[in-house]
Amino acid sequence: MRVLVTGHNGYIGTVLMPMLLQAGYEAVGLDSDLFEESTFIEPPEKVPSLHKDIREVTVADLEGFDAVIHLAALSNDPLGNLNPALTYDINHLGSVRLAEKAKAAGIGRFLFSSSCSTYGAAGEAPLDEQAQFNPVTPYAESKVLVERDLKGLADDSFSPVYLRNATAYGVSPRHRFDLVLNNLVAWAITTGQVYIKSDGTPWRPIVHIEDISRAFMACLEAPREAVHNQAFNVGRNEENYQIRDLADLVKAIVPDCQIEYAPGGEPDKRSYRVNFNKIMQVLPEFKPQWTARQGIEQLLAAYRATSLKLEDFEGPRYKRIDHIKRLLSEGCLDNTLRWRSYITK
Numbered sequence: 001m002r003v004l005v006t007g008h009n010g011y012i013g014t015v016l017m018p019m020l021l022q023a024g025y026e027a028v029g030l031d032s033d034l035f036e037e038s039t040f041i042e043p044p045e046k047v048p049s050l051h052k053d054i055r056e057v058t059v060a061d062l063e064g065f066d067a068v069i070h071l072a073a074l075s076n077d078p079l080g081n082l083n084p085a086l087t088y089d090i091n092h093l094g095s096v097r098l099a100e101k102a103k104a105a106g107i108g109r110f111l112f113s114s115s116c117s118t119y120g121a122a123g124e125a126p127l128d129e130q131a132q133f134n135p136v137t138p139y140a141e142s143k144v145l146v147e148r149d150l151k152g153l154a155d156d157s158f159s160p161v162y163l164r165n166a167t168a169y170g171v172s173p174r175h176r177f178d179l180v181l182n183n184l185v186a187w188a189i190t191t192g193q194v195y196i197k198s199d200g201t202p203w204r205p206i207v208h209i210e211d212i213s214r215a216f217m218a219c220l221e222a223p224r225e226a227v228h229n230q231a232f233n234v235g236r237n238e239e240n241y242q243i244r245d246l247a248d249l250v251k252a253i254v255p256d257c258q259i260e261y262a263p264g265g266e267p268d269k270r271s272y273r274v275n276f277n278k279i280m281q282v283l284p285e286f287k288p289q290w291t292a293r294q295g296i297e298q299l300l301a302a303y304r305a306t307s308l309k310l311e312d313f314e315g316p317r318y319k320r321i322d323h324i325k326r327l328l329s330e331g332c333l334d335n336t337l338r339w340r341s342y343i344t345k
Contacts, residue, residue: 001220002026004065006054006098007072008047009033012113014173016069016213017047023217028065030057031072032339034327038318040175041306053338055094062105069216070095071113074139074337075176075320082321084138086337091142096149103158109227111219112150114143114164116205116233119272124203126240126275129164129231136269147231154229161219161227165212166205166235166274169295171302177313178320180243181206181292184250185299190310193260194251200244200261202271207235208290215279218286232279236288240273246292253296 003020007013008029020027029049050061054072062068073091099110119127120134135141143164150160169181177186187195215234219227241249247259279286316322327333334340 001066002028002064003067003069003220004028004030004062005069005071006030007070007113008049009174010035010071010075011172011174011176012168012209012212013071014043015170015209016071016216018044019210019213019217021045021047025220030054030061034333034337035174035320035323038175038323039173040318041171041173041302043173054098055090055338057098057101059101059105062102062107065102065105065107067109067111067220068098068102068107069111069113069220070098073113073142082324087138087142088145090337091139092145092149095142095146099150099153099160103153106157108157108159109220109224110150110158110160111216112146112160112162113216114147114162114231115140116164116166116235116272116274117270118144118147118164119274121269122272124273126237126273127233128275129233129278140270151229159224159228161229162231163212163215163219164231164233165215166207166233166239166276168209168212169206169292169299170208170210170290171298172209175318176320177318180204181246181250181295182299183313184247185254185296186303186308186313187310188250188254188257189300189303190308190313192257194247194254194257195260195262196243196247196265197262198243198265198268200242200247200265202243202268203240203273204243204246205233205235205240205272205274205276206246206292206295207239207288208295211235211288211290214288215283215286218283221285222283226282230282232283233274233276234279235274235276237276239292241292243268249292250296253293254300
């Protein structure tokens with residue numbers, strides 16, 4: 001199977017691509033590579049790819065592929081809030097345009113990387129795929145809008161699938177330190193503080209990026225009737241945590257650290273527990289392998305190996321919003337986040 005992966009140089013993509021290639025897929029990446037200078041560890045291998053913005057993709061770029069895995073997006077809430085209109089332009093309109101081009105190119109399966117953040121402000125009851133959306137950020141709302149519009153493209157020849165990933169964690173060549181478990185471990189090892197920026201009460205389901213990758217691969221392999229125009233929450237029921245519970249786990253594993261709450265930390269509106277029964281029942285080949293405890297141990301080892309410092313992950317090298325602001329200030333990007341001068345290193 002020939003698969004195009006958008007955002008292949010991102011946090012999930014740099015883990016997914018080697019897994020696809022190892023499994024025998026003919027995988028090609030497509031990425032504008034906004035975070036080329038943010039490499040945390042070197043990827044295991046070079047992969048075939050196109051350097052291109054998803055907003056510029058043509059039907060000709062997509063011809064000959066059997067499936068698209070669409071990961072590319074402005075990837076977190078602070079970055080989305082930097083320019084909400086631009087978030088909608090890239091994450092919503094860019095995604096729908098890409099799907100339209102894929103359909104025109106005769107691609108049968110379009111796997112969209114959605115998010116459990118679409119559930120937003122929710123209560124204590126675990127939410128399944130039929131739960132009401134309640135997004136509280138431009139990033140989450142853009143995911144809701146893409147799902148809505150892709151449903152209108154579904155027909156006998158085009159099968160969109162919506163993978164609503166739990167909050168990701170785990171080590172990646174293009175690592176993200178803004179994700180909750182990655183962030184808690186980074187603060188613990190560099191400062192001795194498991195630093196909680198809310199009051200610790202919000203609920204989050206979490207899932208390792210390798211298990212997210214396994215979910216995409218399961219959807220590629222599944223019979224069409226099992227996944228056509230379907231949404232799947234991606235994660236495991238036992239991996240729903242309150243933030244304070246994750247902090248307790250970090251404290252138990254990372255030596256010589258204490259839990260510290262940020263002054264004035266308030267409840268985060270984004271609080272949701274999620275039910276993952278459907279993916280386990282419909283896609284039995286999806287077999288997640290990671291737990292939060294294993295993830296903390298993996299993160300701790302990687303941070304030690306790279307001699308991570310606070311100024312690294314809180315500065316513009318790795319902090320997504322600060323990195324983009326620097327590229328804008330230096331004139332590398334225009335105000336639509338398209339490259340003026342592409343940096344290669």
